[in-house]
Amino acid sequence: MTHAAPVPQAEGAVAGPVRSTCPYCGVGCGVLLSPDGAGGVTVKGDPDHPANMGRLCSKGSALGETVGLGHRLMKPRVGGVDTDWDETLQLVADRFRETVEAHGPDSVAFYVSGQLLSEDYYVANKLMKGFIGSANIDTNSRLCMASTVAGHKRAFGTDTVPQTYEDIEEADLVVLVGSNLAWCHPVLYQRLIAARKAKGTRLIVIDPRRTASCDGADLHLMLEPGSDVALFNHLFAALYENGMLDAAYLPNTSGFNATLASATSDDVSVTGLDPRDIDRFCRMWMGTEKVVTIFSQGVNQSSSGTDKVNAILNCHLATGRIGKPGCGPLSVTGQPNAMGGREVGGLANMLACHLDLENCDHRSAVRNFWEAPHAPDKAGLKAVDMFSAVGDGRIKALWIIHTNPAVSMPDADRVRDAIRDCPFTVVSDITDRTDTARLADVILPATAWAEKDGTVTNSDRTISRQRAVLPAPGEARPDWAIVAEVGQRMGWEAAFDYDSALEIFREYATLSGIAGRFGKDFDISGLSQLDAEGYDRMRPVRWPVTATREGGRFFADGQFFHPDGRARLVPVTWRAPATRTEPRYPFRLNTGRVRDQWHTMTRTALSPRLAAHLAEPFLEIHPEDARVLGIGAADLVEAESPHGQAILRARITDAVQPGQVFAPMHWTGETAPAARIDAVVAPVVDPVSGQPESKASVVKLTRMGAAWYAFAVSAGPFNPTSAYWARSVTRAGHRAELAGYTAPDDWEAEARRLFGLPDAEVAVMADPGRGTARLAFREAGRLVAAIFVSPEPVAVMRDYLATMPEVPDLSLLSGRAPADRPDPGPILCSCFDVGVNTILRGIEEQGLMTVDAIGAALQAGTNCGSCRPELAALLAAARSKEAAE
Known part of the structure; x- marks a missing residue:
């Protein structure tokens, strides 16, 4: 953990390799970036970074394919027209100031993102909470790990992650709860697999769905959705009944009797698990001193998510299995700087540096430090409530930064409409090609990950440097600079007079020293005096960083952050998911990620390599349910809830249980508009954390009554308009799946419109009686597009066709690879x-x-x-x- 980073070169002249950080999940992998001389970069894993030690997942390995200017926003845009920064920032400052003056500070809001660097986050939080005077700043991390924050604060007194990644190697038993680590945090999963090979570490997976993480697991508990609390309450009771509690450690906690009473009153049968498997789980947990429980979105994204977190923490606290090597709970986050957002106060119910919004002394300290006119004394609106307030007119000016809530929020159609109808909406992003950006009055061009300079914090509290390797294109600016200038134009020149990310980092680190004096966990004041060279060379470092301490684990010594210094065991009781199944909506919908895509695909959809794994949105359905519904493999399925509808490709598998279905959350209006699955998800939240329940909505399923299906490939972009389509990039161009309720009268005319080829040479194979058609288009003797149409799902060799080989038209139209060109398959x-x-x-x-x-x-x-x-x-x-x- 002691490498030195190279000193970056002058702007536009970086020679590389430059040490930076991957912009995907919360693992926080180090990367080595080298300019390729043509505006792109080559990417390798950093062997000296403590998070990944040179490893990268498929997404990180393909980062070079996502760098380019074809999709970039180059100038500020107002009302769809390019303009200049001076006019645009003055407009933003004026509209926010006028809105506050007319309607009060709570009439405006910021919705920000774990894609921001800590320095960006800090400035946005400072502007909203200290100067505008509202706590209406929330983040898409609310959708990711807010329940963990709330659970940590209830148990520990502050949002502390006690463990480190090294505990994965130290553990003798790892329990994955609601975490598909193999696909969502692959580098950590590889560390786990290496430990299993080296020392026989055992693995338990607790997940309603069989995922890649279950491969070779010693035990998979396929419990009913939402029943985690009942399972861990049963474990707590078993620990007590078998004399496995730590009598020496328990005095460091309070609430034991009430917690035991709640645990023993719960009925573990609601999990739906075989009692023998429950008993085996308890025996494995009790019989292994070094247990690490890794939990993620299956725990957090629940109407009882905070209770689930505390049920897990209760077991570790009562046995003293916390803060020791190979021994404790470990939350893994979804975004590269979700942790940094927690640290700077990016959530609506927090102050910077883990200080408490409700604490008068904390508010005064932050206000005095900032020399700010305001310090809100109540929490702002959390994400779901924020967009409800946008929809009903309470919020009249909204600034969305590096996130796509028109797709990613639950009840996404309602959120989309609210953003569209908001009197003034600003979006900062690297592209205007998102569902959200298309709704904005003002779009501001921001720098992308390879152009950014600052810091991020990963899931085990390691702060890493993000370093620029490419110059900012066009007129793109760093996010902190954009927000700071708006603050200056609103009248607070001195407070936002920053010249660099380093100035912001030092201010933030100094404020953390004040938090440290209040007895808080987050203190990086040891970095507050870094000069430019020290910041340039800053190595990955795990907080806290003070004059007397660096990194390490928390709580093995029994010292916590509640006023009495003790942890809280929190009595919790199982609650069913908030939305109940019923005859009209009999299926429980689980949503999540796939291996090679990321959030709403703004970055990953640019990579042909990543698109080739799963090129189309899908719905996993159990074979028995598919049989009853008359749904066959590759059929399209309409999934409908009380809130919206989505159309997805059926994937029939026993990886899900009967009565349950799974859909990925990545596809958007840009890539598959009918498959926006969050339009189906209910806007139900955890009452403590405000985190949405994204894994337990209810739906009904119907086979789509499509009159035709098609598969299309093209050397250039094309714009489908059918009832269903899903498109992706290939190395040769683009591919798409299409379907519609009514077939066109003339497929040649429709294909020419689809591809934008009115004059191209065409070869046609058609059988109107059977409803089939196959057309291939050439220009200048070169194959440029083809479409295959059928009344049933099209059976062709898609991955061969996506290469667009230059072969005779009729050979192509067979839909099969020739003998001398074997089809590689998906x-x-x-x-x-x-x-x-x-x-x-x-x-x-x-x-x-x-x-x-x-x-x-x-x-x-x-x-x-x-x-x-x-x-x-x-x-x-x-x-x-x-x-x-």
């Missing part, structure tokens, strides 16, 4: 572009009968390893087929 290993068919041929022809053998022969699974569970599944299927034959 990409399974995105790191090395290895397809399913290539792997199956290797199994059959080369006798590759282990995952390691596949890796040695084909490279698949040898980089980030997140595809290894899928490789294992292919092997198992091949063995089963061979045995059946």
Whole structure:
């Protein structure tokens, strides 16, 4: 943890490699970035970074493919017209000031993002809470880990992550709760797998759905959605009944009797688990001193998410299994700087540096430090309530920074309409091609991750430097600079007179020293005197950083941050998900991520390599439910809730239980407008944390009554308008799945309109009686587009066709690869572009009968390893087929 970063070169002349940080999940992997001389970068894992030690997942490995200017916003834009910074920032400052003067400070709001650097976050929080005078600043991290924040504060007195990543290697038992670590935090999963190989670390997965993280697990508890509290209450009671509590540590806690009473009164049968599996779970947990419980969105995104967190923490606190090597709870966050946002007060109910908004002394200290005119004494509106206030007119000016709530918020159609109808909406982003940016009155061009300079904090409290390797394109500016200038133009020149991210970081670090004097956990005052060279060379460092301490774990000594110095055991009781199933809406909807996509795909959708793994949104349905509903493999399915509707491709699998379905949350109006799954999700929140319940809405399912289906490929972009479409990039251009309720009268005319090829040469194979048509278009002798139409889901070799080979038209229109060009099949290993068919041929022809053998022969699974569970599944299927034959 003691490497030195290179001193960055002058702007526009970075020679590289430059040490920076990956902009995806909360693992916070270090990357080495080198300009390629053509406006792009090459990306490698940083072997000296303590989070990843050189590893990168498929998304991090493909970062170079997401850098480009074709999608970038280059100038400020007002009312759809490019303008200049002076006019635009004055407009923003004037409208926010006038709105506050006319309607009060709570009539405006900021909605920000874990994509911001800490310095950006800090300035936005300072402007809203200290100078505008409202706490109406919240973040998309509210959708990610607010329940963990609330649970930590209830138990510990402040939002402290007690453990470190090294505990994964130290543990003898790792319990994953509501975490598909293999796909959502692949580098941490690889650390876990390495520990399992090296020392036999056991693994328990608690998840209603079978995921890649279940591969090889010692136990998978497929519990009913939302029943985690009942399971951990049962464990707490079993710990007590078996004499497994830590009598020496318990005096460091309070609330034991009430917590035990709640735990023993809960009925573990609501989990739906086999009692033998419950007993095995308890025996494994009780019989292993070094237990790390890793939890994520399956815990947080719940109407009882805070209670779930505290049920887990109760078990660790009562046994003293916390803050020790290989021993404690570890929340893993979803965004690169979700932790930094917590630290700077980016949530509506927090002050900077983990100080408390409700505490008069804390408010006064922050106000005095900032020399600010205001310090709100009540929490602002949390994300769901904020957009409700936008919709009903209470909020009249809104600034959205680096996030896409028109897609990602629950009840997304209502949120979209609220943003559209808001009297004044500003969006800061790197592109105008998002559902949210298209609704804004003002769009401000911000710098992207490879152009940013500042810091981020990962899930285990490690602060890392983000360093620019590319110059800002056009007139793009850093977010902190944009927000600071608005603050100056609103009349607070001195408070926002920053020249660099370093100035902001030093101010923020100094304020943390005041928090430290209040006895708070977050104190990085040891970094407050960094000069420019020290900031440039700043190594990854885990907080706290003071004159007497750096990093380490918390709470092994029994010292907590409540006024009495003790932890709180919190009595919790199982509650069913807030929205109940009923005959009209009989299915429980779970939403989440897939391996190679990220949030609303603003970045990952630019990478052909990442798009090739799962190119289309889907809905996982249990085979029995599919049979009853008459839904076949590859059918399109309409999923409808009381709040909205989405159309997705059926994926029939026993990875979900009967009565439950799963859909990914990534697709948008830009990539698959009918598949915006958060339009279906209910706007139900945890009453303590305000975090939405994104994994337990109710839906009904209907097979889409499509009159036609199509698959299209094109060398250039094209604009579908059918009832259903999903498009993605390929190395040769674009591909799309399409379907509609009414077939066009003339498929050639429709295809020419779709591709924008009114005069191109066309070859046609059509059978009007059967409703099929296949058309291929050429320009200047070069194949440029093709479409395959059928009344049923189209059966063609998609991954071969997506390469757009220059072969005779009729050969292409067969939809099959020629014998001398084997179809690789859908990409399974995105790191090395290895397809399913290539792997199956290797199994059959080369006798590759282990995952390691596949890796040695084909490279698949040898980089980030997140595809290894899928490789294992292919092997198992091949063995089963061979045995059946």
